[in-house]
Amino acid sequence: MRGIAYGVGVGPGDPELMTLKAVRLIRENDVIAVPGKEAKEAVAYQIAAAAVPEIAKKQLVPIYMPMIRDREKIEEEHQKGARILEQYLEQGKNVVYLTLGDPTVYCTFSYLQHILERDGFQVELVSGISSFCAAAARLNLPLTEWDEPLHIIPAVHKLDAPFAEEGNYVLMKSASHMKDVKDLLRKTRLSVQAVENCSMETERVYRSLEEIPDDAGYFSLIIAKEQK
Amino acid sequence: MRGIAYGVGVGPGDPELMTLKAVRLIRENDVIAVPGKEAKEAVAYQIAAAAVPEIAKKQLVPIYMPMIRDREKIEEEHQKGARILEQYLEQGKNVVYLTLGDPTVYCTFSYLQHILERDGFQVELVSGISSFCAAAARLNLPLTEWDEPLHIIPAVHKLDAPFAEEGNYVLMKSASHMKDVKDLLRKTRLSVQAVENCSMETERVYRSLEEIPDDAGYFSLIIAKEQK
Numbered sequence: 126m127r128g129i130a131y132g133v134g135v136g137p138g139d140p141e142l143m144t145l146k147a148v149r150l151i152r153e154n155d156v157i158a159v160p161g162k163e164a165k166e167a168v169a170y171q172i173a174a175a176a177v178p179e180i181a182k183k184q185l186v187p188i189y190m191p192m193i194r195d196r197e198k199i200e201e202e203h204q205k206g207a208r209i210l211e212q213y214l215e216q217g218k219n220v221v222y223l224t225l226g227d228p229t230v231y232c233t234f235s236y237l238q239h240i241l242e243r244d245g246f247q248v249e250l251v252s253g254i255s256s257f258c259a260a261a262a263r264l265n266l267p268l269t270e271w272d273e274p275l276h277i278i279p280a281v282h283k284l285d286a287p288f289a290e291e292g293n294y295v296l297m298k299s300a301s302h303m304k305d306v307k308d309l310l311r312k313t314r315l316s317v318q319a320v321e322n323c324s325m326e327t328e329r330v331y332r333s334l335e336e337i338p339d340d341a342g343y344f345s346l347i348i349a350k351e352q353k
Numbered sequence: 354m355r356g357i358a359y360g361v362g363v364g365p366g367d368p369e370l371m372t373l374k375a376v377r378l379i380r381e382n383d384v385i386a387v388p389g390k391e392a393k394e395a396v397a398y399q400i401a402a403a404a405v406p407e408i409a410k411k412q413l414v415p416i417y418m419p420m421i422r423d424r425e426k427i428e429e430e431h432q433k434g435a436r437i438l439e440q441y442l443e444q445g446k447n448v449v450y451l452t453l454g455d456p457t458v459y460c461t462f463s464y465l466q467h468i469l470e471r472d473g474f475q476v477e478l479v480s481g482i483s484s485f486c487a488a489a490a491r492l493n494l495p496l497t498e499w500d501e502p503l504h505i506i507p508a509v510h511k512l513d514a515p516f517a518e519e520g521n522y523v524l525m526k527s528a529s530h531m532k533d534v535k536d537l538l539r540k541t542r543l544s545v546q547a548v549e550n551c552s553m554e555t556e557r558v559y560r561s562l563e564e565i566p567d568d569a570g571y572f573s574l575i576i577a578k579e580q581k
Contacts (some may be wrong), residue, residue, distance in 0.1 A: 141377065142480060145404060146369035176373060227482075229489035229496045230503075240491070242524070250490035252370060252482040254455075261457035262478035268457045272526075275458075276518075277503040290504075290518060298500075342571065 128156075128219040130210055130241050132228040134253015137167075137258050138228065138324035140175035142254045150221050150251065151177045156213045158186040163302070169223040186213070190233040199236075205238035205284040214246050227255040231297065233278060257295040260320040260346045263330065268293060281306055288313045288349070296347040304339045306347070315349035356447040358386075358438055358469050360456040362481015366396075366553035368403035370482045377404045378449050380478065384441045386414040386450040388461050389435040397451040414441070414448070418461040423560040427464075435468035442474050455483040459507060459525065488548040488574045491558065496508035496521060496576065509534055516541045516577070532567045534575070 131150055136142035150158060151173055157180060161167035164185035165174075174180050188206040191199055213220050216263050224234045228250045238248050257277060261268045269275045274292030281287050281294075282302045288294065294315065299306045310317055317334040321327075322344045331337045336346070359378055364370035379385060379401055385408060389395035391534045391559045392413035393402075403407050406510040416434040419427055441448050452462045466476050485505060489496045497503045502520030509515050510530045511521075515537050516522065522543065527534045538545055549555075550572045565575070 136372070136480075139374070141374035142372050143371050143374055144364070144482065147368070148358075148373065149369065154539070226484045227490075228515045229486055229494065231497050232495065235495040235498050238495070248493055250493055252486045252490045254372065254480040255486060256480065258455045258457055258483060259478045262455075262480045265470075265476060265478055266457065267460065267463040267466070269459050269505065269507070270463050274507065274512075276507040277497070277504065277505070279497070280500045283500065284502075284519075290511075309452065 126171060126217055127246060128217050129249055130214060131219060131221045131224055131231070131249050132234040132238060133221055133251040135169050135172045135223050136254035137226055137256045137259035138172060138322070140257065140297050142324065143176050144251070145175065146251050147173070147253065150179055153178055154219045155184050156186060156218050156220045156315065157183045157289065158188050158210060158220050160190040160224065161187050162189055163187055173223050186209040187224070188237070190318045200303050203206050203236040203240060207278040209243070210222045210237065210241065211244060211246060224253070227253045230255050246266070249294040254344045256323055256346055257297065257348070261348060263320050263323055263328070264318050265350065266318060266348055266350070268295070273351070281309060288315065293351060296349065299347060300341055300343045300345045303341050303345070305339065307334060307337060307339070310334055310349060313349070314352060316352045317347060317349045319345060319347045321345045354444045354445055355474060356442040356445050357431070357475045357477055357516040358442060358445060359477050359479060360376050361449055362453055362467060363397050363451050363453065364401045364482035364483045365454055365487035365551050368400050369540070370487065370552065371401065371404050372479070372481065373399070375481065382447045384414060384436060384446050384447050385411045385449045386416050388418040388452065389415050391415055391419055391555055397453050401451050402412040402560055407500050415436040416450070416465070417485070424473060430432050431468060433463040435465050437471070438465065438469065439474060452481070455481045458483050484551060484572070484574055485567050485576070486523065488551045489576060491551055492546050492576065493557070494546060498525070501579070504563055509537060516543065521579060522577040523524045524577065526568055527575060528571045528573045531565065531573070535562060535565060535567070538562055538577060542580060544565060544580050545575060545577045547573060547575045549573045
C-alpha cells in the first residue's frame with residue numbers, strides 16, 4: 126500500500142505554536158521532508174526540532190524550492206521534488222512535509238500537492254498557525270470584529286485600486302516594495318502596524334506606518350485597519 | 354501583582370489541532386474562562402477537555418456572550434463578563450479564556466479584551482487554528498497560491514458589489530442567508546466548496562455549490578475560488 130503525503134504546518138516560528146497533531150505525525154513517521162537545500166538549515170525543520178528533538182534521527186529529505194520567477198524552471202524543480210516524495214510513498218512510507226505557517230496559505234507545498242494528486246497519491250493537509258494570525262496576536266490586534274471583511278493581499282503594489290474595499294487588510298510579501306507600499310498606505314486613513322519575523326528570535330514590532338523601515342525583511346507582515 | 358488575561362484559541366474542533374502553548378497554559382493556570390452559560394457545555398471547553406482532561410478540576414468560569422443584535426444590551430453583558438474576569442485578575446490570578454478558532458478572527462473575546470485593556474489589565478493572545486484554514490485543509494484546497502489575494506467576508510449578502518475583487522473568497526457566517534448567498538455565487542464563475550462543522554463529529558463536506566443545503570448550520574464555511 127502506498128504511503129500518505131502529509132502537508133503539515135509548523136506555525137510561524139515559536140515551537141509552542143505547533144499543534145499536537147503536527148507533533149504526533151513527526152513522532153509517528155520516519156520520513157520528514159522540508160523545503161530547502163539542506164534539511165537542517167530549513168526554518169520549518171528548526172521550529173519542529175525545538176519541539177520534537179527526536180526529529181534529528183529521522184530520514185530527513187530536503188526538497189529544493191526555488192525562489193525565482195521563471196515559471197518553467199520552477200515547474201521543473203517542483204516535478205523533481207514531487208518525484209523524490211513519490212519514491213518514499215511508493216515504498217509504502219508516509220512522508221511528513223513540514224512547512225512554515227499553514228499549508229493552505231501561500232505555501233510551496235501546494236505545488237507539490239497538485240503533482241502528487243495528479244499522480245494518484247493521497248495527500249492530507251494539517252493546519253498550522255498562519256503568520257497573519259500570529260502577527261495579529263503579537264500586536265494584540267483583532268483582525269476582524271463584527272461584520273468586518275478581511276483582505277489578505279500578497280502584492281498590494283500590483284493592484285489597480287488598492288485599499289478600495291471596506292474592511293481590514295493584511296499585506297504579505299511586501300518587503301521588496303516596502304517604500305511603494307508605505308506610499309500607498311499613507312494615502313489611506315487606515316491604522317497601520319507591522320511585525321517582522323513574527324515569533325522568531327529576530328522579531329521586531331512596528332506600531333505605526335512611519336516606524337516600518339523601507340528595508341524591512343521578507344517575513345514582514347502589515348496589518349492595516351479601518352479606524353473606528 | 355495583577356494576573357494576565359490570556360485569550361487562547363483552541364482551534365476549530367479537533368482537539369489535536371490545539372497548540373502546545375494552549376495546552377501548557379491550561380495546565381499551568383487555575384482559572385479557565387469559556388464563553389457560555391454553563392462552562393462544561395461550551396464547545397471551546399469540550400475541545401480543550403478532550404486534550405487536557407485535568408481541566409475539569411480547574412476553576413471554570415462561564416462568561417455569557419449574547420448572540421443578539423442590540424448593541425447596548427451586548428455591551429452591558431460584555432461589561433459584566435469583563436468584571437468577572439477582572440475580579441480574578443485583581444487577586445493576582447491569571448485567567449485563560451478559551452475560544453473556538455483563533456482569538457483575532459471574529460472572536461467574542463475581542464470585546465472583553467477592549468474592556469480589560471481600557472481598565473489597565475494585561476492581555477495576551479495565543480493563536481489557534483482558524484476555521485477557514487481548517488476547512489481548506491479538510492478540502493485539500495489551497496486558499497491562496499502565487500499572488501492570489503484572499504477575501505474573508507462574514508456577510509457577503511450585505512455587500513454592494515459582492516465578488517467584484519480579484520482573488521479567492523472565504524464566506525463565513527452565511528448560514529442565516531444561505532439561499533441568497535448561493536444565488537449570488539451562482540452568478541459568478543467561482544468554484545465553490547464548503548464545510549459544515551469542520552473537524553467536529555457532525556462535519557459535512559460539500560464539493561459543489563448545489564450540494565450546499567439552504568439550511569446549512571451556523572458553522573458553515575464556503576470557499577469560493579477563481580477557476581484557473
